[in-house]
Amino acid sequence: MSFSYVTHLYCPKCDAHYDVNQAHHLCQCGSPLLVDYDLDALSDNFKTTMLKERKPTLWRYHELLPVKREKHVVSLGEGMTPLLSMPRIGENMGIPHLYMKDEGMVPSGSFKARGAAVGVSKAKELGVEAIAMPTNGNAGAAWALYAARAGIKSYIVMPVSAPTITRLEVALSGAHLNLVDGLISDAGRIVAQAVQDVGFYDASTLKEPYRIEGKKTMGLEIAEQLDWQMPDVILYPTGGGVGLIGIYKALKELMAMGWIEGPLPRLVAVQSTGCAPIVQAWEDKKEESTFWTDASTIAFGINVPKAIGDFLVLEAIYETDGCAMAVDDTAIVQEQQCIASLEGAFICPEGAATFVAARQLREHGWIKDHDTVIALNTGQGIKYPDTMQVEAPVLKPGDRLKLKN
Amino acid sequence: MSFSYVTHLYCPKCDAHYDVNQAHHLCQCGSPLLVDYDLDALSDNFKTTMLKERKPTLWRYHELLPVKREKHVVSLGEGMTPLLSMPRIGENMGIPHLYMKDEGMVPSGSFKARGAAVGVSKAKELGVEAIAMPTNGNAGAAWALYAARAGIKSYIVMPVSAPTITRLEVALSGAHLNLVDGLISDAGRIVAQAVQDVGFYDASTLKEPYRIEGKKTMGLEIAEQLDWQMPDVILYPTGGGVGLIGIYKALKELMAMGWIEGPLPRLVAVQSTGCAPIVQAWEDKKEESTFWTDASTIAFGINVPKAIGDFLVLEAIYETDGCAMAVDDTAIVQEQQCIASLEGAFICPEGAATFVAARQLREHGWIKDHDTVIALNTGQGIKYPDTMQVEAPVLKPGDRLKLKN
Numbered sequence: 001m002s003f004s005y006v007t008h009l010y011c012p013k014c015d016a017h018y019d020v021n022q023a024h025h026l027c028q029c030g031s032p033l034l035v036d037y038d039l040d041a042l043s044d045n046f047k048t049t050m051l052k053e054r055k056p057t058l059w060r061y062h063e064l065l066p067v068k069r070e071k072h073v074v075s076l077g078e079g080m081t082p083l084l085s086m087p088r089i090g091e092n093m094g095i096p097h098l099y100m101k102d103e104g105m106v107p108s109g110s111f112k113a114r115g116a117a118v119g120v121s122k123a124k125e126l127g128v129e130a131i132a133m134p135t136n137g138n139a140g141a142a143w144a145l146y147a148a149r150a151g152i153k154s155y156i157v158m159p160v161s162a163p164t165i166t167r168l169e170v171a172l173s174g175a176h177l178n179l180v181d182g183l184i185s186d187a188g189r190i191v192a193q194a195v196q197d198v199g200f201y202d203a204s205t206l207k208e209p210y211r212i213e214g215k216k217t218m219g220l221e222i223a224e225q226l227d228w229q230m231p232d233v234i235l236y237p238t239g240g241g242v243g244l245i246g247i248y249k250a251l252k253e254l255m256a257m258g259w260i261e262g263p264l265p266r267l268v269a270v271q272s273t274g275c276a277p278i279v280q281a282w283e284d285k286k287e288e289s290t291f292w293t294d295a296s297t298i299a300f301g302i303n304v305p306k307a308i309g310d311f312l313v314l315e316a317i318y319e320t321d322g323c324a325m326a327v328d329d330t331a332i333v334q335e336q337q338c339i340a341s342l343e344g345a346f347i348c349p350e351g352a353a354t355f356v357a358a359r360q361l362r363e364h365g366w367i368k369d370h371d372t373v374i375a376l377n378t379g380q381g382i383k384y385p386d387t388m389q390v391e392a393p394v395l396k397p398g399d400r401l402k403l404k405n
Numbered sequence: 406m407s408f409s410y411v412t413h414l415y416c417p418k419c420d421a422h423y424d425v426n427q428a429h430h431l432c433q434c435g436s437p438l439l440v441d442y443d444l445d446a447l448s449d450n451f452k453t454t455m456l457k458e459r460k461p462t463l464w465r466y467h468e469l470l471p472v473k474r475e476k477h478v479v480s481l482g483e484g485m486t487p488l489l490s491m492p493r494i495g496e497n498m499g500i501p502h503l504y505m506k507d508e509g510m511v512p513s514g515s516f517k518a519r520g521a522a523v524g525v526s527k528a529k530e531l532g533v534e535a536i537a538m539p540t541n542g543n544a545g546a547a548w549a550l551y552a553a554r555a556g557i558k559s560y561i562v563m564p565v566s567a568p569t570i571t572r573l574e575v576a577l578s579g580a581h582l583n584l585v586d587g588l589i590s591d592a593g594r595i596v597a598q599a600v601q602d603v604g605f606y607d608a609s610t611l612k613e614p615y616r617i618e619g620k621k622t623m624g625l626e627i628a629e630q631l632d633w634q635m636p637d638v639i640l641y642p643t644g645g646g647v648g649l650i651g652i653y654k655a656l657k658e659l660m661a662m663g664w665i666e667g668p669l670p671r672l673v674a675v676q677s678t679g680c681a682p683i684v685q686a687w688e689d690k691k692e693e694s695t696f697w698t699d700a701s702t703i704a705f706g707i708n709v710p711k712a713i714g715d716f717l718v719l720e721a722i723y724e725t726d727g728c729a730m731a732v733d734d735t736a737i738v739q740e741q742q743c744i745a746s747l748e749g750a751f752i753c754p755e756g757a758a759t760f761v762a763a764r765q766l767r768e769h770g771w772i773k774d775h776d777t778v779i780a781l782n783t784g785q786g787i788k789y790p791d792t793m794q795v796e797a798p799v800l801k802p803g804d805r806l807k808l809k810n
Contacts, residue, residue: 052458077507082481082482084482107750165790172742174746178800179800190805382788388577390569395583395584403581
């Protein structure tokens with residue numbers, strides 16, 4: 001048994017192949033690269049029973065991950081997050097089989113830790129000394145922290161309007177933090193220039209091929225947690241879309257290995273009405289999206305006006321008979337409160353967006369009565385302290401409790 | 406096999422017994438009550454091998470928990486947090502076998518979720534409709550959220566100076582939040598009055614006996630994660646001290662069941678120089694602590710001037726040849742940065758305090774070269790966004806990355 005069954009990198013557009021033992025970023029044709037594995041050998045050698053006694057981290061699937069030597073694994077215990085049943089909010093929206101995959105319970109409190117764990121581990125294996133990346137906050141925080149644990153330097157550029165707590169995470173990790181008075185696309189151009197000038201390892205979304213492999217493990221875990229039975233619908237808050245691409249890739253790999261049978265779940269890309277390029281492209285039946293001008297939403301992680309992997313997101317939606325839906329900020333905040341008061345989970349705005357979409361798709365009949373539905377919460381609500389204000393009475397020592405407020 | 410082997414409640418001071426099927430709070434003698442189990446039957450019927458295929462939550466130890474019927478379990482997937490090796494900070498402080506039990510990776514981002522999960526589940530089993538409690542923030546947030554999932558009302562009182570993010574958690578859960586311009590002891594008096602006036606279920610620290618059972622699972626997990634071998638030292642940030650009492654109780658129960666052998670690890674109660682009643686009592690070789698006047702520290706969770714379970718904390722220290730140590734806020738903030746930059750973990754001030762203590766105990770020789778040492782981090786750093794300020798250059802779109810900052 002090898003630790004990893006990774007074989008090579010390939011281009012999903014022009015099918016060019018690249019060596020997995022060297023640092024590669026985009027294909028010569030401009031497309032992101034994907035990682036391939038020896039699925040035939042895995043089908044013969046890797047069995048679901050082998051997982052039973054492994055630790056509850058994403059590294060339990062190391063055969064299906066790109067890191068070749070265990071000593072290069074950089075881990076903070078990430079993965080195997082809960083798949084929670086949500087009976088009360090499910091009843092509230094008429095979806096009795098509603099689950100939440102809760103990605104708040106990972107290092108840094110955001111699902112970005114998965115991509116960072118695998119991406120930084122592979123960077124360490126490749127001998128990388130310094131990474132650079134643009135971010136809407138959470139990804140930069142996760143990559144900076146994992147890079148610190150790996151002893152790799154990092155240069156992070158984020159919009160001034162990104163959640164302030166992520167600045168603190170980046171700075172504490174010892175990373176070099178730059179802010180930009182603009183969008184993540186502006187941060188991306190600054191990083192691209194620095195990569196060209198200084199030769200940093202470019203860790204931008206999908207400009208390195210391994211982040212997606214980390215995100216993929218969400219799909220592997222959902223399959224294992226449902227005992228290798230497929231749900232009917234998975235809703236995913238879509239900015240760069242790496243998680244949705246990753247879940248789709250994971251399920252196709254599991255199918256090739258014979259661990260699951262089709263049909264695959266219908267994948268739903270959830271965006272904000274303030275930034276909905278994938279939704280627009282899907283409604284227009286296009287294969288790529290158009291840059292969304294004046295993008296704005298409180299769900300900061302999905303404020304991505306043009307995703308480099310948009311064509312892969314759209315392919316995953318079309319191939320699974322999924323859909324794309326935009327929801328507005330007001331509904332997101334209401335849903336956050338509804339989820340906290342009915343289920344005791346304080347989730348992030350991006351996660352709440354998937355519940356809004358589930359509610360609306362149920363109302364429209366797109367989600368059926370008996371569908372098993374998974375809403376993916378990508379992070380903790382506590383990372384966004386400014387989305388709501390709290391009013392509460394202030395007592396003096398010796399006062400009596402106010403029962404109504 | 407029963408779901409739980411709980412038998413009764415008992416008083417550690419006067420040995421009175423109480424029925425576990427009725428709501429009880431303090432003993433008539435004024436002491437907190439503890440939960441007992443049929444350890445002989447457990448020794449016969451419960452085997453470590455039975456754990457191997459159970460889910461990675463604290464409910465894997467349900468036989469050793471007080472909830473009798475599985476349907477009363479209120480869970481958000483809490484428990485089985487990572488026990489991470491910390492090689493770089495360990496080298497930095499001369500402790501090669503240094504581990505961190507990372508309690509940031511639980512619902513609400515703080516270890517208070519353990520006590521809340523078990524406490525609220527038992528309250529649900531007892532038919533409780535409304536709880537009330539004082540809090541320094543994180544416990545109130547956790548109890549309010551779990552109570553929401555259980556459909557139980559909650560009344561939470563916290564100091565105005567408690568971390569503001571915990572106000573938001575409480576309010577979003579639908580709980581009734583009151584602030585008090587004072588300390589947790591003032592909040593406690595307000596809750597006691599309301600319990601007397603209205604008849605709420607008093608969920609104050611150690612005034613209900615089940616929170617400690619939830620915290621106990623940290624000790625069970627540490628033992629399982631070390632394959633039932635005992636570490637030499639466990640450091641715990643001590644406010645109310647419930648976790649330390651719980652870990653000690655867990656290890657004694659495991660020893661009675663024959664799952665582990667002694668000697669037990671030396672338990673270290675870590676406090677702040679701004680609030681160190683346990684340290685003072687330990688230095689004076691006393692069995693109880695004295696109220697600490699003008700208590701103040703940035704490690705808000707350990708800002709407890711007089712803990713109701715102080716005698717149990719001190720007993721655990723004396724019985725394991727442990728010690729108590731106070732550390733100052735400046736050292737805590739420095740250690741937070743050191744841990745983030747060397748290990749990629751952004752931990753809370755209370756957690757960082759245990760690393761400061763480990764460093765100083767190693768310098769003094771109290772921790773030996775080959776000791777296996779576990780520092781308990783009780784929560785995520787992101788819950789305390791105001792402990793540090795970040796300076797970073799602000800670029801305009803099109804600017805070049807600043808490499809030095």
